[in-house]
Amino acid sequence: MTNTGNQVVRPLHSKSRTDMNRPLEFRAWNPLGNMTNPFTLGDKDTNISLIIENQWPIMQFIGSLDRKGNKIFEDDIIALYDFSGNEVDRFVVKYNLNSFGYYLVSDILESDHPTHHWYTSTLIEVIGDIHRNPELIK
Secondary structure, eight states: OEEETTEEEEEOOSOOTTOTTSOOOEEEEETTTEEOOOBOTTOTTSOHHHHHHTTOOEEEEEEEEOTTSOEEETTEEEEEEOTTSOEEEEEEEEEETTTTEEEEEESSOOOOOOHHHHTOGGGEEEEEETTTOGGGGO
């Protein structure tokens, strides 16, 4: 765990971007208020050139699922639960180029929850994303 000012940053135990065995899926945020369905680079049903031309934010699937089986993408808001089912913190999923891995960043709560438990998929749940649900992290 790293404390950077008001933010708590913790590494997310997931497959890295360089793991070629995981599906390379993405989704994009249309500023008009819509999230695209997950797509791959070879997907014929997604107009990838439109996404790139308009510079829509693109989020990559990190290769992990939450406790309900939902795919976790960059910019997702994750709730962390203790073993009793109580929410103890919230994080935003971010990619760190320096370590080639995903991190959970929190400026909401500074939990003293043990770091060796929090990444377990049975303890995390996607509750939204920073584009559609910014109020969840304020």
